[in-house]
Amino acid sequence: MIGYLIRRFGQALIVLFFVTVITLALVHVFPGGPIRALLGPRATAQQVATENQQYGFDRPFYVQYAKWVWQILHGNLGFSLKLNQSVASLMTQDLPKTIVLVALGTIVSLVFGVPLGMYQAVKRYTVGDYVLTGVSFLGYATPTFFVALLLVEWFAVDTHFFPPFAPQGSSLGQILAQPRALVLPVIAYSFVLYALWSRYMRSSVMDNLVQDYVRTARAKGASERRVLWGHIFRNSLISIVTLLGLSLPTLVAGAIFIEVVFNYPGMGLAFYTAALNDDIQVLLGFTVLATVATILGNLLADVSYAMLDPRVRYS
Amino acid sequence: MAMITPPPGSSLPADVATPVDLAEPDGATHLTAVEAEELGLAPAVKPRSLLRRGWEVFAENKLALASLGVVLFIVLFCFVGPLFYHTDQVHTNLQQVLCPPSGSHLLGCDNVGYDQLGRLMVGGQTSLEVGVAAAIVAVLFGTVYGAVSGFIGGVADSFLMRVVDAGLSIPYITLIIILSVAFHPTKTVMIFVIAVFYWLGVSRLIRGETLTLRTREYVQAVKVIGGRSRRAVIRHILPNAIGTIIVQATFAVADSIIILASLGFLGLGVQAPATDWGSMLSGGLNYLQSSQSYWWLIYPAGIAIILTCIAVNFIGDALRDAFETRLQRR
Numbered sequence: 078m079i080g081y082l083i084r085r086f087g088q089a090l091i092v093l094f095f096v097t098v099i100t101l102a103l104v105h106v107f108p109g110g111p112i113r114a115l116l117g118p119r120a121t122a123q124q125v126a127t128e129n130q131q132y133g134f135d136r137p138f139y140v141q142y143a144k145w146v147w148q149i150l151h152g153n154l155g156f157s158l159k160l161n162q163s164v165a166s167l168m169t170q171d172l173p174k175t176i177v178l179v180a181l182g183t184i185v186s187l188v189f190g191v192p193l194g195m196y197q198a199v200k201r202y203t204v205g206d207y208v209l210t211g212v213s214f215l216g217y218a219t220p221t222f223f224v225a226l227l228l229v230e231w232f233a234v235d236t237h238f239f240p241p242f243a244p245q246g247s248s249l250g251q252i253l254a255q256p257r258a259l260v261l262p263v264i265a266y267s268f269v270l271y272a273l274w275s276r277y278m279r280s281s282v283m284d285n286l287v288q289d290y291v292r293t294a295r296a297k298g299a300s301e302r303r304v305l306w307g308h309i310f311r312n313s314l315i316s317i318v319t320l321l322g323l324s325l326p327t328l329v330a331g332a333i334f335i336e337v338v339f340n341y342p343g344m345g346l347a348f349y350t351a352a353l354n355d356d357i358q359v360l361l362g363f364t365v366l367a368t369v370a371t372i373l374g375n376l377l378a379d380v381s382y383a384m385l386d387p388r389v390r391y392s
Numbered sequence: 393m394a395m396i397t398p399p400p401g402s403s404l405p406a407d408v409a410t411p412v413d414l415a416e417p418d419g420a421t422h423l424t425a426v427e428a429e430e431l432g433l434a435p436a437v438k439p440r441s442l443l444r445r446g447w448e449v450f451a452e453n454k455l456a457l458a459s460l461g462v463v464l465f466i467v468l469f470c471f472v473g474p475l476f477y478h479t480d481q482v483h484t485n486l487q488q489v490l491c492p493p494s495g496s497h498l499l500g501c502d503n504v505g506y507d508q509l510g511r512l513m514v515g516g517q518t519s520l521e522v523g524v525a526a527a528i529v530a531v532l533f534g535t536v537y538g539a540v541s542g543f544i545g546g547v548a549d550s551f552l553m554r555v556v557d558a559g560l561s562i563p564y565i566t567l568i569i570i571l572s573v574a575f576h577p578t579k580t581v582m583i584f585v586i587a588v589f590y591w592l593g594v595s596r597l598i599r600g601e602t603l604t605l606r607t608r609e610y611v612q613a614v615k616v617i618g619g620r621s622r623r624a625v626i627r628h629i630l631p632n633a634i635g636t637i638i639v640q641a642t643f644a645v646a647d648s649i650i651i652l653a654s655l656g657f658l659g660l661g662v663q664a665p666a667t668d669w670g671s672m673l674s675g676g677l678n679y680l681q682s683s684q685s686y687w688w689l690i691y692p693a694g695i696a697i698i699l700t701c702i703a704v705n706f707i708g709d710a711l712r713d714a715f716e717t718r719l720q721r722r
Contacts, residue, residue: 088554095558103567107574114574218701220650222657223673223694229680230690241680330565337658338677348566349658352573360570367563375561 081383089376096368101142103364104357110134114355115158149365155358157351164362167347172366173249175343178335179328181259182266183321190271191317194278195310201283209275216272221331225265225338232261243341252342262339266331273327277320281313315385322378325371446635449714456710459703466700470516479510482665490679493688500688503675511672512692518668519697522579522652526586527644533587534594535637539625541595542602553599556592564589568651572660579662582655586648594640601633608632635715642708646701653697669693 107114112128129135133144148155154164197206233241243262244255252259285291286309294304333345340346344363351359450456477498485505493500499508541552571585605611606629614624630637653670655661661671676689 088557091554092557092561095555096561099558099562103570103574106571214702214705215698218646218650218698218705219694220653220657220670220697222654222670223690223697226673226677226680226690226694234680234685326560326563326565329563333565333569334654334657348569352569352660355573360566360573364562364566364570367566368561371561371563 078383082380085376085379089372093369093372096372097146097365098142100361100364100368101145102138104134104361107355107357111357115357154362154365157356157358159351159354159356160359164358167359168344168362168366170247171342171344171347174252174341175332175336175345177249177252178259178262178266178341178343179332181263182331182335183270183328185263186267186270186274187317189267190274191278191314193271194275195282195305195313197275197279198282198286199305201279210279213272213276216269217276219268221265221269221334222338224268225261225335228261228265229338241339243336243339245340245342247342262335262341265338266335269331270324270327273324274317274320278313278317281316282309285309285312315382318385319378319382322374322381325367325374329367329371446638446711446714450710453710453713455706459706459710462699462703463707466516466696466703467520470513470520473513474510477510477513479507481506481510481514484665490686490689499692500686502672502689503679508672508688508692511667512669512696515667515669515672515693516696518579518662518666519649519652519670519700522582522586522668523645523649525583526590526648526652527641529583530587530590530648531594531637531641531644534591534640535598535630535633537591538595538598538600539602539629539633542599543606543621543625543629549599553596556596559589559592560596565654568655569658569660572655577655577660577662579666582652582662585655586651590644590648590651594644597636597640598633601636602629605629605632635711639708639712639715642704642711646704646708649697649701649704669697 104111110125110129111134112125112132113120116124116128126135133141136144152165154168156163157167160167193209197209200206229241232238239261240255240258241261242258244252244258246252246254290312291304291308294308299307329345332343333349335341336343336345337349347359348363350356351363485501488497488501488505490503491497491501491505493508497507497509499512502508502511537552537556541549567589568585571588572582575581575585577585602625606624611624611628614628649669652661652668653673656668656670656672657674657677659671659674661668664671670693672693673690676686676693679686679689
């Protein structure tokens with residue numbers, strides 16, 4: 078187990094190296110280089126050259142890379158000239174709000190997706206199953222932003238049940254003080270995830286229903302309820318935990334769209350604004366952060382899988 | 393596992409469909425079938441009959457057939473429709489901004505005066521073209537990459553797969569947004585921007601498939617008779633992975649359409665006067681808050697996306713069943 082952990086950790090480090098190289102290389106795909114993108118087409122060649130020197134973009138790539146990583150390790154993610162703010166302070170301001178949105182949306186989607194997926198597996202090929210299958214197919218095929226648009230149209234514009242905008246404010250406290258405004262963003266966010274979990278739970282439970290341990294439990298006279306929750310649920314949960322760790326890219330993508338549609342002042346909206354403004358330092362910082370989070374998520378998923386499931390043996 | 397080739401010695405021309413007895417014991421015919429193929433006696437028949445039987449199972453699935461009909465209808469609507477329903481999709485017309493549906497504009501006009509029904513067709517062309525093209529590019533590249541990586545194995549395989557891991561660790565949406573900001577988004581650029589991220593998942597899947605297939609006797613046999621690796625991959629492994637490849641390609645089309653729509657919605661997709669279904673929705677967002685309902689700005693394009701993607705997903709599901717049934721029967 079210890080050996081496995083060490084090896085898995087080493088793999089994560091290698092992946093991290095590749096990813097940071099790719100991310101930094103992305104800066105150079107901007108036509109004319111990153112400084113030209115920053116200063117705009119009217120800057121003179123000399124200005125561009127001066128700035129290039131100041132940022133160190135004229136140095137060889139490996140020097141740039143080493144300096145950049147060194148800065149990140151010291152907590153310096155760069156400075157956004159467009160916002161006149163350091164990327165690190167932007168993150169401490171916006172990231173908690175995004176985490177709240179992601180956490181709430183994930184919890185809501187799990188609360189509905191897991192039990193309904195189990196229901197579908199137990200009552201498979203009935204009307205209820207088909208209806209819920211239809212709902213999750215709808216979830217797969219509907220872009221997140223369109224779900225958000227429809228919710229705003231139906232529940233904010235037509236009926237005024239909820240405000241059409243997400244809670245506004247620069248601090249987390251101000252956001253949480255407006256729970257009504259959080260309802261639509263969270264529902265829109267959780268719809269696609271719901272489809273994911275319920276589909277997964279359905280097939281996982283259906284796989285488990287024919288396993289020997291279920292037959293044994295039934296033979297011992299366990300009630301259907303106990304078989305379902307005590308045995309099958311616990312075994313399917315292992316894979317849900319893993320899936321949760323692996324779906325971080327999906328969570329990040331969802332957050333960007335929801336924040337844009339609802340004008341929710343989180344990290345996703347900041348990233349989108351940065352993309353429109355060619356604000357490269359913010360783009361870089363956010364990408365690195367999201368990437369590290371994803372790698373950590375994958376690592377945790379693997380480790381928790383190995384720990385939760387005693388059948389898994391890594392040699 | 394039985395090879396689906398004609399009996400040894402048969403020299404049937406490739407275009408004659410050979411009925412294959414499923415129950416035929418495969419022991420004796422096995423090596424000779426490989427030999428026959430090595431000698432070039434029976435090319436092309438094998439993948440063809442595989443697809444043929446996949447189709448037979450597929451055709452039994454009513455939902456899938458209906459979905460196929462829906463997709464065909466949407467394709468005809470987008471590509472043939474403009475021939476019958478003439479609209480100006482290049483010049484804005486400020487006199488008819490946001491006009492409601494009427495006899496001359498069946499679905500009304502959008503926020504700069506384009507006819508909405510005509511726009512739905514033009515936008516659909518972009519969505520479908522980019523969706524299909526991105527899927528093909530991504531699946532082709534991912535398949536070759538995955539098959540090569542899985543087949544050679546060893547250190548090279550580990551290296552190639554770590555690259556894929558790294559790519560998959562960057563949340564795709566950030567990668568795609570950065571790329572579409574960096575390049576002037578045209579149809580061609582969008583195809584590659586989407587494919588650049590999508591091939592990763594495909595390659596991992598095909599590598600897994602290759603790892604299983606390379607241990608099969610008929611692939612081993614190629615090595616034994618001195619066949620080159622390239623031959624083993626192209627002639628034996630890929631045709632047997634064709635089910636997985638086709639299913640992946642189908643889902644890739646739906647995903648690409650959604651990704652393109654998402655980018656278009658963010659204003660990072662193809663630039664006006666070109667449009668796609670997502671960009672059309674982006675225009676509708678600004679009028680959502682107004683007191684009057686402009687339903688024709690959001691429903692047609694939104695429903696078009698959902699309908700297309702659901703139909704394509706159903707087709708993909710049915711294809712998966714079709715190819716899996718084939719495996720079970722063998």
